[in-house]
Amino acid sequence: xxxxxxxxxxxxxxxxxxxxxxxxxxxxxxxxxxxxxxxxxxxxxxxxxxxxxxxxxxxxxxxxxxxxxxxxxxxxxxxxxxxxxxxxxxxxxxxxxxxxxxxxxxxxxxxxxxxxxxxxxxxxxxxxxxxxxxxxxxxxxxxxxxxxxxxxxxxxxxxxxxxxxxxxxxxxxxxxxxxxxxxxxxxxxxxxxx
Amino acid sequence: xxxxxxxxxxxxxxxxxxxxxxxxxxxxxxxxxxxxxxxxxxxxxxxxxxxxxxxxxxxxxxxxxxxxxxxxxxxxxxxxxxxxxxxxxxxxxxxxxxxxxxxxxxxxxxxxxxxxxxxxxxxxxxxxxxxxxxxxxxxxxxxxxxxxxxxxxxxxxxxxxxxxxxxxxxxxxxxxxxxxxxxxxxxxxxxxxxxxxxxxxxxxxxxxxxxxxxxxxxxxxxxxxxx
Numbered sequence: 001x002x003x004x005x006x007x008x009x010x011x012x013x014x015x016x017x018x019x020x021x022x023x024x025x026x027x028x029x030x031x032x033x034x035x036x037x038x039x040x041x042x043x044x045x046x047x048x049x050x051x052x053x054x055x056x057x058x059x060x061x062x063x064x065x066x067x068x069x070x071x072x073x074x075x076x077x078x079x080x081x082x083x084x085x086x087x088x089x090x091x092x093x094x095x096x097x098x099x100x101x102x103x104x105x106x107x108x109x110x111x112x113x114x115x116x117x118x119x120x121x122x123x124x125x126x127x128x129x130x131x132x133x134x135x136x137x138x139x140x141x142x143x144x145x146x147x148x149x150x151x152x153x154x155x156x157x158x159x160x161x162x163x164x165x166x167x168x169x170x171x172x173x174x175x176x177x178x179x180x181x182x183x184x185x186x187x188x189x190x191x192x193x194x
Numbered sequence: 195x196x197x198x199x200x201x202x203x204x205x206x207x208x209x210x211x212x213x214x215x216x217x218x219x220x221x222x223x224x225x226x227x228x229x230x231x232x233x234x235x236x237x238x239x240x241x242x243x244x245x246x247x248x249x250x251x252x253x254x255x256x257x258x259x260x261x262x263x264x265x266x267x268x269x270x271x272x273x274x275x276x277x278x279x280x281x282x283x284x285x286x287x288x289x290x291x292x293x294x295x296x297x298x299x300x301x302x303x304x305x306x307x308x309x310x311x312x313x314x315x316x317x318x319x320x321x322x323x324x325x326x327x328x329x330x331x332x333x334x335x336x337x338x339x340x341x342x343x344x345x346x347x348x349x350x351x352x353x354x355x356x357x358x359x360x361x362x363x364x365x366x367x368x369x370x371x372x373x374x375x376x377x378x379x380x381x382x383x384x385x386x387x388x389x390x391x392x393x394x395x396x397x398x399x400x401x402x403x404x405x406x407x408x409x410x411x412x413x414x415x416x417x418x419x420x421x
Contacts, residue, residue, distance in 0.1 A: 025275070029268060036264035048358045050262065058271045065275060125253050144251040149221035150213075165212040172215070172243075175250060 009034075013077035021068040032061050035078075038146065039085050045141045046089045046134060056092055060085040075155050082146070083156040086138065093134060128178035136171035139164060202239050211240055218247045263376065343374040345385030347392045350399060351407040352382070360404060368398040383411075 013034075019027035036057060043053045063084050071080060129137050135157070142148045142156060154161045210233040216222045217230045234240055348370065352361060365371060369390045375382035386395060392410045399408040 025272075028275075029272075032268055032271065033264055036262070036267065040262055040264075044358055048360075050358070051354065054262075054267045054270070058267060058274065061271055062274060062278075125250075125257065129254075140250075140254060143215045143219055144254040145257075147219050147221065149219075150216050152221075168215050169212055172247065172250075176246065 010076055010078070014073070017064075017068050017071055017077050020065060021071070028061065028065055031064070031081075032057075035081060039082070042082065042138070042141055042146065043085065043089055045129070045137050046093065052092065056085060056088050059088045059092075063088070075152070079148070079152050079155050082142075082148075083158065086156050087158065089138075090134075128175050131178055132171055132174055136167045136174070139167045140171050140175075143168065202237065206233060207237060207240065210234075210237075211243060214240065214244055214247050215251075218244070218251050263374075343383045343385075345373050346383040346411055347386050348384040348396060348399070348408060348410055350382050350384055350405060350409075351376075351380050353404040353406055354380070356404045364399065364402050364405065368395040370395055370399075381407075 013031065016027045016031045020031065039057050039060065040050075040053050043056050046056075047053060060081065064081060067084075071077070075083075129140070132140070139153060139157070142153045148156065150161055150164055153164045157164065210230050213222060213226055213230055217227065222230065234244065352364075365384070369386060369388040370384040371387050373383050373385045384395075386392065392412065396408055396410060399405045
């Protein structure tokens, strides 16, 4: 199958999915390669082990291959695929009860980061993010890195808009607690130290 | 109760505050955006929160992502699909289209062939005086025939169990960055981020048990060579 030239990534994704529904393995490969980078980054918020990331990505595309014919354009292709990856990640997470990612905020003592902690911004951020429950961490990633709208995140995570807002609210509050340097900037940090 | 306190206790404040992340990533609809704009004009707490959210958004967005070459993962997916097709004849069969090969497939085939030649030449040169019967290919090579990625000074292999955070930490310590990889053999090409010598970076890498292999790709300077 020769795919028609499409102007936008959305149109290209839709055309590829139509081809996949017709059994075109080349189209699946093309879609896989175009999504691998963003899915790997997104899923690295869920697990730090690449073999798990790869497994979830491949499980996701097994679903894409088998379910493409059922896609009804109710959402963008990217929203649909990221939603499959999200739910696949949740299933994997629940299977691995002792996985490090299972640690929620409640597993940690209530304490703020030492504001004199000498670390780069990334260290601060990783420190704070690692203490968020997974749903909150992934909601932040979906909004702040992947740039999804509130409604898209609700579709991806298959939950009401109000739940997405609540997860984001709690994530912001906890980051504010754990990351005074981020939430207040250098001036805020100085004020807290001083 | 002060004016500010009244605003912060209002339902409007709480509703607008919940929308701030999507105001930051610019995905709010026009009506909601105007609503947030209007509230920001009168609410100092939301302005402060907005500034904080922008910093967090920028920090998350700027976090380095380790690039993985997806070809090896794709091959494993293809194997699963092949197995699925064999076990379930209702699954759509693979469409073979030999006249329209993907560009990377051709590149991979050429690369594999060139790699095989390079390995053979290397083996012949290295072990020309050894018994050929000892040359069983019971190893994975870390060399390849592709041009050396720009800036590459070190090739390294890490333990499969290493986490992304651990990997980044080791690279930061050795003042290196990934310019390519991992290959199918798990080899990363690393470039220097600083004036630290390759020898020093190698020493820093090798002190970690999760670094399985690390070698410089440039010729070692002879003693007495000027730096």
